Amino acid sequence: MLVAFKYLFWIFRMECLVQRHIVVRFNRKTRKIYINRPNFAGGNQVYDWDDVVASVDPDDQVVTKKRKREILMLFFFKQRTGAEHHDVVFLGAPLRSDHELYALWEYIRRYMEEGPESIPKPKCIPSFPWPWRSLLAPWSFLENKWAAAPWSPRMIALVLIASPVMLLHAVAHWCSLLLCWPVYWPRQLRRESTASEPV
Template sequence: MDFLGLIVKYPANRRLNEQERAHHLKQKQRLGVEPHYQLSVIKMNSTYLESVDKWFAWKGMISALAIILLAIFASTLGLISLRWLLEAAGDSSEDSGFLLANGLGMACVFACLALALIWLLRKESFAYTHYPMRFNRKTRMVHVFRPNGTVLSMPWDQLYFTLGHMAQWNDWEVRGHVLDADQATVRESFALSYVGSLNPGDEHDFVRAHWEFVRRYMEDGPQSVSGQVQFCMPIDVRRETFKVGMERVFANIASAPFLLYYLLFPLCLVVSLFRCIAINTSKIPQWPAEVEAASAMTPGDPYAMEGDTTGARVAVFPEAASAAGVAFSAPPRAVR
């Protein structure tokens, strides 16, 4: 539930720090973890893998916070300021100026808070439904759809991947840095889809396992990871349904202990409701023509997959997939 990079930009024009050097993830180096797709896949084929952004899992949280706070401030500060203004209008004593000043001051405070909350709301609603990342293994390019609607395109082999730490939540993520010619100055950063705890050597080492999923796709091909993909997010050319969005939000707590699950149930329900608002007020992102042209899918590709309207994985070319024996086989195995 981290929104670094969406609300506040990643620090840029700075030197790589020691932590980033110590946790460097190399494109050619296989880690001792089983790859894990973490419900990130939108589409996958022999040409490219397209995944969701790291904010997608909890989309709706920002909108819920902004709209609920906006409603609270509107009902309290608005009524108080209106009351003072009305009292000032009907009061001919010397207190009327004081009441008028208080009413106008309260109205200004409300206006500033409202503008701040609207700014926050627009980071998620009235924006884009998601911010996809496309990993093209044939051109060896990575394309990242930025929150401002532009696209970052960089060679896979020139990106510096490392583990990034969000100290306030003690969460980690895999970040890709665009470095300057000196190979030490960070110009821009983005993150892969999964955010969570760092558990080296544990069966829940999902942060590095998700990196390994992307890395093996790019280095070893779709056959190395396609069997574990059971669901593909059905958001490429359409908005998700309320049911699919709700299932995605509740998937965040699917493995929580029984008591914690039911404590978080109301939160997830609220987020699901506001996720619907965020999705339906936002635009579906469109890749530039040159990115689409470089991502042409091979006809009859047995590894081509996408999601149906429910999110279930389906083959784009079912006959080719069946002939090659390509299908969902099993979820990712735990690390031993």
């Protein structure tokens, strides 16, 4: 156990005994993006809104609702930021289509460019990690296949066979969230990011 703790703790630390989420805060008045994350994942960073490059092509006119797992990524290239390295942050949960991907980016863009009056009020994720939310983590691997052929004998068999592993994954996921703590903003970032009272 001591050898495993000494040499494998860095893997364990990625999911347990660390802050619960990587949080990104957008401040339209200062036009800054604040990223709060553990040091081993890049640490806390502050970037200018004009330096962000999203994994969305604004000139792409084809926005389909075909189901696939998409995650919105925000890139901060060193040529723009002046930093020594490129940076990237994954924003939100996996989405169901590039239509949802575009919608999320448009929501953020309109907030930063046009203001909160141009968008609906956001839905907040509860701070306490309820166990049924952990069931969604393993289910996300089968969600698109299930949507393509719901209640087919093949899919029902696959879900039944995979359900013990999915349940184990969900329990481990929930335990890891219970071992983590809510995000704490350092005083300097807290003062800077809330100085203009962002929505």
